[in-house]
Amino acid sequence: MENIIFQTTTKTGKSITFRYPTIDDVEILKNFINKISLEKTFITYQGEQVSLEGETKWLNSKLEDIQNKKGVFILAFIDGKLVGDSDIESGIFFAKHVGNFGITIDVDFRGEGIGELLMDLVIKEAVKNIDGLKIIKLGVFSNNSIAQGLYKKMGFIEYGRLPGGVKHREDFVDEILMYKEIK
Secondary structure, eight states: OOSEEEEEEOTTOOEEEEEOOOGGGHHHHHHHHHHHHHHTOSSSOSSOOOOHHHHHHHHHHHHHHHHTTSEEEEEEEETTEEEEEEEEEEOOGGGTTEEEEEEEEOGGGTTSSHHHHHHHHHHHHHHHHSTTOOEEEEEEETTOHHHHHHHHHTTOEEEEEEEEEEEETTEEEEEEEEEEEOO
8 A cells, every 4th residue: 555654553453554545545435435424423424425426526625635735634444444534624714724623433443442543643644734734623423422532532622512513313413613722
């Protein structure tokens, strides 16, 4: 695999590789998000399916952001299988110093410490590669206590809530807004 930036082991001893994507990853990424979407977990997609054309357009945008130092996007692989991804992209106009964070871990690999490893790595890469980054922010579903615990552990602080701000399955739940200053 090209673009390898880090290799280590999970809590259960599985070898894990982290790398930046290439356009050749588009099919893998499409299948990954479509699987997670069907799970109706704590992500924007709640059952919708992404087309190859849509995913190609999205990935090209991510690759352009990486090249222009406006974002980072890292993939996590175990035994050649995509098990997680995470990104930080800078804001626009007056908020270019603010990065928006996102992370997704495959259901079959949760609880192995991949989220923490991936989050730590994507933040370090963002600090190195996104011009002018000062703050990272995220939104988390209020009923996702596991993610909230990880974000607090990684130094994120709650700064607000949007009541009913996200749809989880058939219900609207609060979106908790969190941030972390970059020193």
